[in-house]
Amino acid sequence: MSKTPLATLVDPRRAAVLVVDVQPLFTQGIEPSADQVLPALKRFLAAARKAKVLRVFIQFMRAEIPNERWTALWQEQHGAEVLEIAAPGSPAVAFAPGFEPEANDLIVIKDRYSAFQGTGLADQLRRRDIETVIVAGLTTAVCVSSTARDAFQLDFHTITLSDCCAESPHNFPTLPIRAQHEAALAALGSAFGRVCTSDDVITVWQNAAVAATAGGEPQRTS
DSSP: OOOOOHHHHTOTTTEEEEEEOOSHHHHTTOBSOHHHHHHHHHHHHHHHHHTTOEEEEEEEOOOSSOOHHHHHHHHHHHOTTHHHHTSTTOGGGSOOTTOOOOTTOEEEEESSSSTTTTSOHHHHHHHTTOOEEEEEEEOIIIIIHHHHHHHHHTTOEEEEEEEEEEBOTTTSTTSOHHHHHHHHHHHHHHHSSEEEOHHHHHHHHHHHHHHHHHTSOOOOOO
């Protein structure tokens, strides 16, 4: 069965970019390195803004007063320090410099791995007639993957940007970081939508802008 052309999926009228957890808590020691991933993501976000694509900045942060079950589970999994590190106002959960939301961007605060759990994000997207989400950020195998998987299972076309994600050494300390990053992308591309590069999407938007200026049809990219 033939796939929907990428140009159809990322039509700015129907697509949104989900920027997952680009926060100091997750930027240290990532692979591919922050020097590679963050500039690529910043460039992509600028292109999305130019194309007038909805941008959603997702921020991991515990609730002001976390419920007892959340506290017990997350302390058991991550240690008691998670309550302090992930607290509102902690420098670790601020948006990383250069990745702060701007006017007309959405902000979604979550205290789970997935941006769709308990946030109302799916409803916000549907109210705006969004059909495709483009997922990027940190980290590939945990919060990016959880968000992309939920998006697909909530019936959104889902695209994950391979060059705008990275994995943390803290998630899988006994396994090669790059292998975990690549395995997560392979799983997403196999069962939870599509994986491509930021350049693939930017090229589609640029072609569409050129075609609109010329009064023609945008070039289709499969």
